[in-house]
Amino acid sequence: MKNHSFFYRNGLSIVFLLLFIITLAAQVLAGWKDHNNTLNDAGTSSLSFMAYLDTGHFISSTFENFQSEFLQMALYVVLTIYLRQEGSSESKKLDGKEEVDREPKASKNAPYPVRKGGWMLKLYSMSLSIAFVLLFAISWGLHFYGSLLDHNEGQMLNGKPVFTAAQYLMEPSFWFETFQNWQSEFLSVASIVFLSIYLRQKGSPESKPVDAPYRETGE
Template identity: 40%
Template sequence: MTARLFLRDNGLGLAFGTAFVLALIGQAFAGHADFNNQLVADDLQPISLGDYMASSDFAVDVMENWQSEYLQFFLYVFLTVWLVQRGSPESKSLDRIGVESDEDQQVGPHARPDSPRWAAAGGIRLKVYASSLGQVMGAIFVLSWLAQSVTGVSAYNEEQLRQLQAPTSWREYIVSADFWDRTLQNWQSEFIAIASMAILSIYLRQRGSPESKPVGAPHHSTGVEG
């Protein structure tokens, strides 16, 4: 495969991967400057960019965004099995609610010659593979939320000590206002984004996008991609 074909065939992943790295670098520089401004305001010595990126303050900001994003995908993957939205390309057809038949899903005896091996295997391997996307998204969400709580309590206690106040335990922190403020401000943005995409795509179009219906498709067409 030539480099040109590789870039064409993997353009979406490469574009978002590059955007992720650039955004993370930008966040590191902006967060470092803001953190040092706070230190100076507290009559403390600024720290280097490397020290900031290794700090709990940087880690908790990253983790709280990751966990909310993976919660969005985890819920979307599972809820769209059973919930539909009439007219939305983000929803499957109204007559396909549920896990669907083995024939529809091309598993077991209905697997194609080029189907994944576990799709044709049956038994526990098929059960695991059949929900592997949601399981992995859910696992990443739980792990990143745990990481947020651990780095969050460390960052919170550093701030407490700078203000000459007593630190708190991890158990106390995960029921604190600081933890849930960080968490819920991200969750609400993810939920409204999903709802907006599902509903606006009923009436609005983006020509050539698989996230949109064909421009001429009627509003009531459901599960149709452009």
């Protein structure tokens, strides 16, 4: 094995993590200024940057996006086990077993749960989907909490009664926030599944080889 640099071996995760940090910081700064403009328009004093991080405006806007991403990935991981799309690089082949379907075998280089076996192996064999489902549930809960805080802050600024959690769960504005994110994620997955049938990107593992027939499924 070649002695590659740390960045070469981990470049994809490093670049996306940096992009996440940069865009999150930009979101927070823009959100802070936008929220203070709203408060000033209502005749209320501005919040400090640290105080803004504890507001429903920040919590809701951040986790509103997180939960839709984790839902997308949880569904994608699970549905690609059972469903097929002829010609797509994102689908398993229409017939036969693939490498990901084989039963795990213990070896000295296998992950610890595989070597241990039993319930630990069973759990590990579903750990990716479990992780995404848990991340979705946590993010959805934080989005709901932040959205409730933000909504009630607006209610108080306008001299209206605040909502309980049960009342807000039936509020259309919360579900509007939720569904507008979910549908965009489902559309993006449908796009890569369908477009990868007919379009190519040389060198990308998300694409079939440039000369692959349209009806060829998977890599």
